[in-house]
Amino acid sequence: MGHIMYGSEMSLFSGKARAYLRWKGVEFTEIAPTPAIMKSEIIANIGWPVVPVIKLDTGAYVQDTADIIDVFERRDSTRPVMPGAPVQNFVSYLIQLFADEWLTLPAMHYRWNHNEEWIYTQFGANAAPDASPEEQYEAGKQVGARFHGFVPMLGVTDATIPGIEQAYEQFLADFSTHLEIYPYVFGHRASFADFGLIGPLYAHQYRDKYSGELMKRVAPRVANWVERVIAGDGKDGDLIPDDAIPETLLPILKVQMAEQIPALSATNDLFGTWAETAEPLSEVPRGFDMIPFTTGGHSGQCAARSFPLYRLQDALDAYALLHPDDKARADALLDEIGGGALKTFKLKARLTRRNYKLALA
Numbered sequence: 001m002g003h004i005m006y007g008s009e010m011s012l013f014s015g016k017a018r019a020y021l022r023w024k025g026v027e028f029t030e031i032a033p034t035p036a037i038m039k040s041e042i043i044a045n046i047g048w049p050v051v052p053v054i055k056l057d058t059g060a061y062v063q064d065t066a067d068i069i070d071v072f073e074r075r076d077s078t079r080p081v082m083p084g085a086p087v088q089n090f091v092s093y094l095i096q097l098f099a100d101e102w103l104t105l106p107a108m109h110y111r112w113n114h115n116e117e118w119i120y121t122q123f124g125a126n127a128a129p130d131a132s133p134e135e136q137y138e139a140g141k142q143v144g145a146r147f148h149g150f151v152p153m154l155g156v157t158d159a160t161i162p163g164i165e166q167a168y169e170q171f172l173a174d175f176s177t178h179l180e181i182y183p184y185v186f187g188h189r190a191s192f193a194d195f196g197l198i199g200p201l202y203a204h205q206y207r208d209k210y211s212g213e214l215m216k217r218v219a220p221r222v223a224n225w226v227e228r229v230i231a232g233d234g235k236d237g238d239l240i241p242d243d244a245i246p247e248t249l250l251p252i253l254k255v256q257m258a259e260q261i262p263a264l265s266a267t268n269d270l271f272g273t274w275a276e277t278a279e280p281l282s283e284v285p286r287g288f289d290m291i292p293f294t295t296g297g298h299s300g301q302c303a304a305r306s307f308p309l310y311r312l313q314d315a316l317d318a319y320a321l322l323h324p325d326d327k328a329r330a331d332a333l334l335d336e337i338g339g340g341a342l343k344t345f346k347l348k349a350r351l352t353r354r355n356y357k358l359a360l361a
């Protein structure tokens with residue numbers, strides 16, 4: 001029995017796992033999470049409804065895209081996904097954090113405010129492949145309700161939508177400029193950061209009808225990158241030498257420092273308050289109270305979600321492990337991108353995953 005990936009074309013994190021697996025040359029069968037599969041395979045083995053889930057050829061289950069990547073990297077160390085140079089590795093984790101936990105905001109906004117009717121037909125075709133279009137639409141609405149319900153929690157409101165769209169279009173412009181020089185984030189082959197970014201940029205922003213038209217119109221280079229990365233291309237070619245961080249990534253990292261890090265800092269404070277009275281090794285709630293945030297110059301409130309702190313922890317760990325010379329270069333980069341706060345950022349408690357859920361370490 002080979003590896004199975006339970007995942008779907010409509011799912012953000014399935015795109016991340018799929019692109020990585022293709023690039024890594026892993027053979028796998030992808031199975032769509034129909035309601036029956038959700039119950040018998042995913043909820044039965046993972047404990048909650050989520051994709052992607054990998055069932056390895058050993059029968060073991062893996063959830064969370066970073067863990068999926070980790071498992072296959074351990075099995076096959078040829079052509080590692082991480083750049084391997086210390087500052088590039090650190091920035092790779094920062095980009096994963098930005099992609100997984102900040103670019104999800106425009107991804108969800110465009111899907112649910114510009115592609116809603118279309119996406120119901122897609123969810124429906126997945127849930128009930130043999131039903132009539134009308135039945136599929138109704139089935140799709142039921143499946144979609146759960147995801148649609150996440151939208152207000154992300155802070156998508158009339159007040160923030162202009163900022164979300166402005167920030168997304170700026171991101172497309174910045175990434176296009178980068179892609180004029182390099183075909184991938186760190187040079188001439190794909191690496192960890194590309195697989196981070198493909199998540200929010202494939203299913204929602206390329207494959208969804210209206211979003212895909214927008215991307216192809218305003219950022220054809222990004223659309224072309226999406227096509228290459230989702231296909232698993234970029235296997236050969238050199239990474240940027242000397243652990244250099246290309247200038248063209250700086251505008252993107254500056255936005256991350258200005259917008260996402262303050263939200264994570266506010267989240268960390270609420271996490272700290274919760275952790276003070278939590279039992280050791282407790283499961284961590286998925287969210288705390290609401291926090292203020294700003295994107296594209298517009299401010300609102302969003303739920304303080306705990307999972308982004310876990311992605312941040314990976315970046316902070318990579319930073320903490322830097323040797324003095326590398327750390328000096330990382331610090332110079334942080335100063336340049338307005339990320340000085342990261343130098344002393346301490347999570348209020350260490351996080352881990354236990355039983356496929358976030359928990360205190």
Ligand SMILES: N[C@@H](CCC(=O)N[C@@H](CS)C(=O)NCC(=O)O)C(=O)O
Pocket residue numbers: 011012013014049050051052063064065066307
């Ligand atoms: N951090 C997880 C996120 C997975 C995730 O959020 N998957 C979405 C679909 S793309 C989902 O199933 N969400 C259900 C939920 O969050 O309750 C990963 O990297 O695998």
